[in-house]
Amino acid sequence: MSAFFEKIAQSKKNQIILFLTYVIVTGAGLFLLPDSTIAFLLLLFSILILYYLNLNLRAKWVTGIVILAVVVPFIASFSDSYQTYMEVGTLVGIYCAMALGLNIVVGFAGLLDLGFIAFFAVGAYTYAIFASDQASKFMPFGHYPLSGGTFWIFIFIAAIVAAIFGILLGVPVLRVRGDYLAIVTLGFGEIIRILLNNMDHPINITNGSMGIASITPPSFFGISIGSSNQFYYIAFAIFLLVIYVVRKLEYSKLGRAWKAVRDNEIAAQSMGIPLVKTKLAAFAIGASFSGMMGVVFAAKQMFVDATSFTYLESTMVLVMVILGGMGSVPGVILGAAVVIILRTQVLTNISNWLSAMSSNYGISIPPALSPEKMQLLIFGILLIVFALYRTQGLIPHKNRKVDVAKLKKESEQAALTRKKTASGGADS
Incomplete structure (x- = not known):
């Protein structure tokens, strides 16, 4: 099993095929289940998967923009919850x-x-x-x-x-x-x-x-x-x-x-x-x-x-x-998306589901325990958990990698140019 995943990780072609398959399947799921919040969130999850693919940055940007600007709005437009999405x-x-x-x-x-x-x-x-x-x-x-x-x-x-x-x-x-x-x-x-x-x-x-x-x-x-x-x-x-x-x-x-x-x-x-x-x-x-x-x-x-x-x-x-992770641009974007989706979709839907359970099956759930009313408690718990076990956030900040060999080569070329300039001035 590990060899299978290593093979996928090393092959860009396999990554692209699996990613496109995921987008098609989740898009079809949202089309067939147009009012399903889970299907909508799974389709959005493709953006996070795209971030971790071994592709060049420009390809990721173009693909992400196409998904968010074309694929998601088009498929969601067939749903009664289109404006909500x-x-x-x-x-x-x-x-x-x-x-x-x-x-x-x-x-x-x-x-x-x-x-x-x-x-x-x-x-x-x-x-x-x-x-x-x-x-x-x-x-x-x-x-x-x-x-x-x-x-x-x-x-x-x-x-x-x-x-x-x-x-x-x-x-x-x-x-x-x-x-x-x-x-x-x-x-x-x-x-x-x-x-x-x-x-x-x-x-x-x-x-x-x-x-x-x-x-x-x-x-x-x-x-x-x-x-x-x-x-x-x-x-x-x-x-x-x-x-x-x-x-x-x-x-x-x-x-x-x-x-x-x-x-x-x-x-x-x-x-x-x-x-x-x-x-x-x-x-x-x-x-x-x-x-x-x-x-x-x-x-x-x-x-x-x-x-x-x-x-x-x-x-x-x-x-x-x-x-998301202080100083991390993709981490902050992910953190904002997670918080907003939790506030507007996940917690609200869970509260509605609990209300339906209470009315249909006679299960008594105090209104004070509604997840929608306990947002501050939930986010407080999330912060405590991340402070203890994930101190750098969902996507930690990464410093840009420096090509030491390239810098050394440029430094040597600059030194050689200065030397030639100095010797030329001395000869004159």
Whole structure:
């Protein structure tokens, strides 16, 4: 049996055949059992299998995009639960982008942020105020609400506004670290939430605790976007953009500076890394991703209020990062997907199944023991288990492998070039 698996692991052809077989079988299962959550999750599981295949990175990217953008939506469209599946996919995309933003702050730069949801709120309210008649209550000029076409512009405007708030958070916390940093960021998140909840007087900017309703849905060349399957592609596109930027940043000069600060601030500073600029860049860039997804959230819900941006939501995003693996981009994506699917699909379906058992078979199950109501307990247990037995998360962070022979060859060629240049100058 072990020889069989070793043969598969060594052969790319066998891996591709087995992977395609798995996708076809799980896709057929979702087609034949269209309302089966298990079939839907098994098809999504193919993305995790794809990550571990021995294929080149470009092939994995193309295959994953095809599965998520074409295969899953097409097969799910035959189901009565199509919009539910796309709603889950949209939420996964939103929270994956947020978790990647927090991973820059926590995983790369080592700055514990417990108020990250504040930037999500800033992005949501930035669009909600101007995409409803709320802006007309305090703006003396302009015609509101703005059209749905401005949604695409507000994605970038919200990123800039959230980045500014990230800098405002970063400036006062530059001299604190560890537990003190966590307390300050927690306080910042609560301050933003309370401000949004009370900015209805003396000037009514956010409509206070009543929230902002009737938000204009986005439009694309005159076509109104309102269904979950349409927002799925918006969230998916922004999610791909965020992954691209994060991957580029991770191995850039700035990314290496973040990791140096995370490992040892004093050593990083002694090597010439500017701590102020490096930390502020982490807060600003991480916040911008959250602000972008805040716009998508506000447009999708068509209503926002301060209750959607509590400390609990910040904690859940942090759980995604820790569960997946701090500093690991694929791990954070997996952690966010696991948490959202557990919250929206698995625990809800188990609760419904238990309710059906109670009504059909007379099995008395106290409502307080419903898995849907015990989310915090379940996630708390998961964190404890991972803290004890899987400290680096589901997919631990891996440093990029360095080709020592290639570096040595390049170094020798550079030294030879310098020697020739020096000898040429001496001869002249």
